[in-house]
Every structure is written in C-alpha cells, then in structure tokens.
Amino acid sequence: AVAAGPRAALGGFQVAAREGSGEGLTVEVADVAGEGGGEDGFTLVVRRGEHAEETFEVSAKRSQRAYVVAVVREKSRLIVVEEPAGSAAVPRPGNQTVAVPPPTGAGSLLPATLNPAQYVGDSADRTGFAGLEAVDEVTMLAVPDLMSAYEQGAIDAEGVKAVQLAMIAHCELMGNRVALIDPLPELNPQEVKDWRQTGAGYDSKYAALYYPWIKVADPSTGRTRFVPPSGAMAGVWARNDDSRGVHKAPANEVVRGAVELAVNLTKNENDLLNPIGVNCIRAFPGRGIRVWGARTLSSDPAWRYLNVRRLFNYLEESILIGTQWVVFEPNDDALWARIRRTISAFLVNEWRKGALFGLTPDEAFYVKCDRETNPAEGIDAGQVVCEVGIAPVKPAEFVIFRLAQFSGGTSLVNE
Structure with a gap:
C-alpha cells in the first residue's frame, strides 16, 4: 500500500499520507488563480508547517484530465487522495485546510530533523561517507537520499549545502574520487543558474552537477516518480567506463530507465547552464533522454572536463598499484x-x-x-x-561546420 496513515476527510474525498512522507503535513483547498478553473476546479496545496511542498491545479470531475485523484496519484510524493467507493460524483470540496495524519509504523522512515554530521559521519567509526576513507576502490560519491530528506523537511537548504560541501571536501581529501551533486528540486533553468552561482557556488575539480531531476519507475509503489539525477549518472559513468573507457566523457549517453524529465531544456537553456558547470540532461526526439554535459565545477580551465579529472585519477591509482x-x-x-x-x-x-x-x-x-x-x-x-x-584527450563539445555556396569554382556565400 502506498498510504500508511489514517484517512482524513477532504470534503467528499479522503486524503492520507504516503509511506515515508514524515509528519506535520496539511492539505489546503483554495480557489484557482484566474478564471480557468471552472466551478469544479481548485488548487490543492500540500504544506509542511509554513512551507508549501507541492501545489496542484485539479478538478473534482472524473471526466477532466486534471481529476484530483488521478493527478495526485501520478504526481504527489507525499499524499494520496481517494474517492468514496460506489460514489457517482463528488462535489468540489470547500476551501479549507486539513491536517493529514502521519503514517504509522514503518511508514515514517525519517526522523523529524537530520543533522549534516549524520551524513558526514566519522572515519574512525566507519560511519557516513567519511567511513569511505578506508575504501580505496571508491571512484564516485553520491548521496541521493539527501534530497529525500530535504523534500520531507528533515533538512533545510543550508543543511543540504553543508553536506554537499563535505562531499566535495571528502573527494578532494582522497584525491581519487568525484562527487555527484544534485540540485534542489523543482528549480527552473534560471533558478538553477542562480543556485549554482550564488546559492551553492561550489568550485572544485572533484565535483560534477547534473540537472534536471528525472522520472523513473518506483518498484515499491508501482508508480513513477521524480528522483535526483546523481544515482542514474553514477550508472552512466560506470557503463561508460566499462564500454568505452574512463578517458571518454560520460556524455551523449542514454539515461536508461528515465521516463521523463522534470524540465525539458532547450538548446538556449543548455547554452546558459553548460558554461557554469551545470551538466544538462536533455530529451531528443528519436534519440531518447541523454546526458548532454561533461564538466566539473572547477573554474580552472585545465580541469574543466570531467573525463580529464577521472582519467588522471585512474592513471595515478593504476601507476601507484603497478x-x-x-x-x-x-x-x-x-x-x-x-x-x-x-x-x-x-x-x-x-x-x-x-x-x-x-x-x-x-x-x-x-x-x-x-x-x-x-x-x-x-x-x-x-x-x-x-x-x-x-596529454589527455578532451571531448568535442562544439562541432562547427562552415558551409559555402559555390558557382563555377567561385565561392558566393559563406555561412
């Protein structure tokens, strides 16, 4: 079952918390902004405290594509909305705020708050990712569950930044691994640009950032959900290392298992993000969802490309062992x-x-x-x-063709 907590009435509907959604959720019913909602339309806002976690524009009519039960089932990671059994039609719920009972038993997977130190751990006790200092074979570090904690309100944006800075510091200390950094959820291209430059501001040749989030199948619920990209990118790196070699940039590779992207980026948006070290994931007609960037977060041009950093890591480790x-x-x-x-x-x-x-x-x-x-x-x-x-090989990021018209051996137009 996807919902672990008791149901609460939401007009004629019922609402319940999903497993692992944590405590302190409320659901607010409000009027749709503007005039496009119709008499059955409403805005559903899921909050944790004062923070709006999710917002949906929905309808109480089954015949509508925005039917509240279907939309929440498809898109919400925190709640489910159910209709009464055998009910022919349920009227639009009135504007109200309903407290959602927390999930019971094993459904509450995370504590109320998490400290960044719990992620970092201690190398002597072999806890957290600091415990990986004892494992020389590690070549990449990702903490995708950090974003799950952020979504559930167990850690704030400053805590996320502290953990990611500790990940980068760990990789720089070890010198043989690279951190995969996830952006905060639900950022548009301009917001992720601002977050990269002012919010996070990381500068390291031992870290790479990917955007946007990807939708994958969740075997525990049988549904699809958006997840941070770092886990899938670690798989792309490993597959690329095995099939082509660590010297080949892990880009222009299909993201297997990806159903959809949280944001479908355009070429102009890619051109905005790539120079600042945000590796984009893009959907191409007939070619699937592909990784479309291979840069580190370093401001040093010598270490701009991810495959150069990882090639040096591989060569250094191989020479030391050999x-x-x-x-x-x-x-x-x-x-x-x-x-x-x-x-x-x-x-x-x-x-x-x-x-x-x-x-x-x-x-x-x-x-x-x-x-x-x-x-x-x-x-x-x-x-x-x-x-x-x-002398490492570097990827051909930009392929430039010069076209010209010729007539009788004379160039007429260059483009």
Whole structure:
C-alpha cells in the first residue's frame, strides 16, 4: 500500500499520507488563480508547517484530465487522495485546510530533523561517507537520499549545502574520487543558474552537477516518480567506463530507465547552464533522454572536463598499484630504469586505447626518473621520485561546420 496513515476527510474525498512522507503535513483547498478553473476546479496545496511542498491545479470531475485523484496519484510524493467507493460524483470540496495524519509504523522512515554530521559521519567509526576513507576502490560519491530528506523537511537548504560541501571536501581529501551533486528540486533553468552561482557556488575539480531531476519507475509503489539525477549518472559513468573507457566523457549517453524529465531544456537553456558547470540532461526526439554535459565545477580551465579529472585519477591509482614492487628495492640507476619501463609500457597501452592525445607516444606522455629527479638528499631520505606528464584527450563539445555556396569554382556565400 502506498498510504500508511489514517484517512482524513477532504470534503467528499479522503486524503492520507504516503509511506515515508514524515509528519506535520496539511492539505489546503483554495480557489484557482484566474478564471480557468471552472466551478469544479481548485488548487490543492500540500504544506509542511509554513512551507508549501507541492501545489496542484485539479478538478473534482472524473471526466477532466486534471481529476484530483488521478493527478495526485501520478504526481504527489507525499499524499494520496481517494474517492468514496460506489460514489457517482463528488462535489468540489470547500476551501479549507486539513491536517493529514502521519503514517504509522514503518511508514515514517525519517526522523523529524537530520543533522549534516549524520551524513558526514566519522572515519574512525566507519560511519557516513567519511567511513569511505578506508575504501580505496571508491571512484564516485553520491548521496541521493539527501534530497529525500530535504523534500520531507528533515533538512533545510543550508543543511543540504553543508553536506554537499563535505562531499566535495571528502573527494578532494582522497584525491581519487568525484562527487555527484544534485540540485534542489523543482528549480527552473534560471533558478538553477542562480543556485549554482550564488546559492551553492561550489568550485572544485572533484565535483560534477547534473540537472534536471528525472522520472523513473518506483518498484515499491508501482508508480513513477521524480528522483535526483546523481544515482542514474553514477550508472552512466560506470557503463561508460566499462564500454568505452574512463578517458571518454560520460556524455551523449542514454539515461536508461528515465521516463521523463522534470524540465525539458532547450538548446538556449543548455547554452546558459553548460558554461557554469551545470551538466544538462536533455530529451531528443528519436534519440531518447541523454546526458548532454561533461564538466566539473572547477573554474580552472585545465580541469574543466570531467573525463580529464577521472582519467588522471585512474592513471595515478593504476601507476601507484603497478609500482608497489619498488618499495625497499635498491634506489639506484637500475631501479629508475625499471620504473621508467614499467610506467611507459602502461602508458603506451593507454595511448593505443585512445586515452592520450598525440600521434606518437612521445607526443602523448613522458616519464622522467633519473638523477635529476632523485638527488642525493632524496635518496638519503629513502625517496624515489618519478615525474610523469600526459596529454589527455578532451571531448568535442562544439562541432562547427562552415558551409559555402559555390558557382563555377567561385565561392558566393559563406555561412
């Protein structure tokens, strides 16, 4: 069952809270703004305290597309509205505010409030995402349930920002993973632009932001619902890594399982958001719903592209693991030569896969491990230093065609 709480009367209808919707919900019936509602139309506002969580323009007539029972069943994540069994027609409820009884038992999934520290956790106790400091294999960090807590009023926008800043700090500390950041729900393109630049203002090469939310099937209810995009984007990254390689930008990829987008973005809106690091998800006729951005949240042009950051993470981790045999070996010219051969062989393979830019290996990378990088004082300190430089491939974000009309070999018009 989708509703866990007792029913409350809403005129001739009944209203109940969904599982996990939390406490403190009220439902307000108000007149439709303007003249388009008709005698059966009304506005249904779901509030938690003074905050309006959901608003629907609905009708009490079954024959209308905006029939209140159908609209709420399809779109609301907090309540259900039911009609009396066997009733031929239910009149429009009068303007009123009704308190919705909270769900009972296991339906109340979240506490009344959540502290950002509960998400961050403690590395020593292995709690929260700080506990992931002990797991070297992690390459991406997402906290989609943070938005569930925000929707249910368990955490406010400042708390969301604190958790997301902690996610970014965790990824920067570890240096081998990237945070997937979700925007707040129900933002239009201009609002998400303002939130990105002034509300959040994150600047990190270890974080990526995706917009808008996506609608997916919810197996627990048999319905569809809008969810934050980070979970689906983590799946896109993993699929792209497996099929193409980490060097290929995880963009122009189908978002599997996505039924609809919360906002259908235009090209102009995409052009507004992409330069500020908001990776858009767009619906294309005949091509499905696709990821249409591959940027980090960094203001540094060198780390603008997500695949460059993740390629460096992959190469660094692979080289560190592949050279563990070096520890406690005699620190001399023979060791340095073996290190150069080992790393060069690995990078040649990556170059052949298309991960590095250049017509030859010499153009794609260099490996320097000799007396210059390892002076006597470094050897005395027990250190061996190897310098590696690579030229990563970058995505073709903009494909430009120059068209011209020709007549008798003479160019007439350039476009």
